[in-house]
Amino acid sequence: MGKMQGKVILITGGSSGIGKATAKAFALEGAKVVIASRGEERGKDAVREIKAIGGEAFFVRTDVSQEDQVKNLVEMAVSEYGRVDFAFNNAGVEGQGARLAKETMEMWNAIMDINLKGVWLCMKYEIVQMLKQGGGVIINNSSSPGLGGAPRLTIYSASKHGVVGLTKGAALEYIADNIRINALCPGIIKTPMHDKRLSITPGLEKIMLSMIPMRKFGKPEEVAAAVMWMCSDDASYMTGSTILLGGGQAVSV
Ligand SMILES: NC(=O)c1ccc[n+]([C@@H]2O[C@H](COP(=O)([O-])OP(=O)(O)OC[C@H]3O[C@@H](n4cnc5c(N)ncnc54)[C@H](OP(=O)(O)O)[C@@H]3O)[C@@H](O)[C@H]2O)c1
Numbered sequence: 247m248g249k250m251q252g253k254v255i256l257i258t259g260g261s262s263g264i265g266k267a268t269a270k271a272f273a274l275e276g277a278k279v280v281i282a283s284r285g286e287e288r289g290k291d292a293v294r295e296i297k298a299i300g301g302e303a304f305f306v307r308t309d310v311s312q313e314d315q316v317k318n319l320v321e322m323a324v325s326e327y328g329r330v331d332f333a334f335n336n337a338g339v340e341g342q343g344a345r346l347a348k349e350t351m352e353m354w355n356a357i358m359d360i361n362l363k364g365v366w367l368c369m370k371y372e373i374v375q376m377l378k379q380g381g382g383v384i385i386n387n388s389s390s391p392g393l394g395g396a397p398r399l400t401i402y403s404a405s406k407h408g409v410v411g412l413t414k415g416a417a418l419e420y421i422a423d424n425i426r427i428n429a430l431c432p433g434i435i436k437t438p439m440h441d442k443r444l445s446i447t448p449g450l451e452k453i454m455l456s457m458i459p460m461r462k463f464g465k466p467e468e469v470a471a472a473v474m475w476m477c478s479d480d481a482s483y484m485t486g487s488t489i490l491l492g493g494g495q496a497v498s499v
Pocket of ligand 1: 264282285336360389435438
């Protein structure tokens with residue numbers, strides 16, 4: 247029996263990087279996994295990977311910035327698996343790495359719509375379901391730039407600060423309803439998002455490594471392990487908290 251046997255987790259952005267590693271980790275522990283993302287092919291590939299390791303999962307094509315699609319996602323999860331014990335609101339985008347005055351309205355809207363409005367919409371419909379079923383756990387994926395400034399990622403950083411704010415307020419609003427809500431702030435994790443970032447700016451890898459006291463990037467599996475603990479009863483006294491997972495990054499001065 248896995249430690250998440252019989253549980254249901256909904257993971258946005260579950261088709262890649264951190265989300266996919268988390269989906270696999272939960273599936274290996276016996277959870278039923280609902281994967282949501284925009285790209286159907288990658289989503290279905292992720293489901294195939296999970297089934298190949300003996301897990302159970304299904305994919306719902308969803309753009310988290312669209313309210314009707316998020317509502318549909320939660321409804322599909324409930325109609326397939328009956329409930330949503332855990333939700334990992336992880337879908338996100340980073341932007342182009344421009345300085346603030348060079349940023350555009352399109353970029354502002356795209357980042358805020360997905361990273362901030364998307365997390366709010368997901369929480370809104372997940373909470374409706376969790377209230378019906380008597381509780382649940384929500385983990386929102388912020389980022390180390392959700393705790394401090396990040397040059398050339400300022401809009402992203404603002405969106406991720408917003409995720410921390412949404413987490414704290416919602417945690418207090420639903421504390422008496424048996425719903426725990428926490429945020430995770432990963433540092434620099436080796437995922438397709440990270441690889442894209444390195445391909446845009448030559449020499450960035452060395453600079454980034456020098457910013458991390460452990461001198462190595464995090465692995466998606468290390469983030470998945472934190473999500474697993476945050477969802478488990480071992481974290482039963484934790485709500486409204488923000489966990490930094492950054493190899494010492496953002497702690498050093
Ligand atoms: N990698 C890092 O260094 C790092 C550090 C801290 C925090 N994070 C955060 O961790 C999360 C995952 O990042 P990652 O590195 O794993 O990135 P990734 O490999 O690029 O994965 C991003 C996932 O989000 C999905 N997604 C993007 N926009 C979406 C939308 N509008 N609706 C639904 N799904 C959407 C993508 O699928 P589609 O494009 O097909 O929709 C994909 O599944 C993000 O929120 C990111 O900000 C990453």
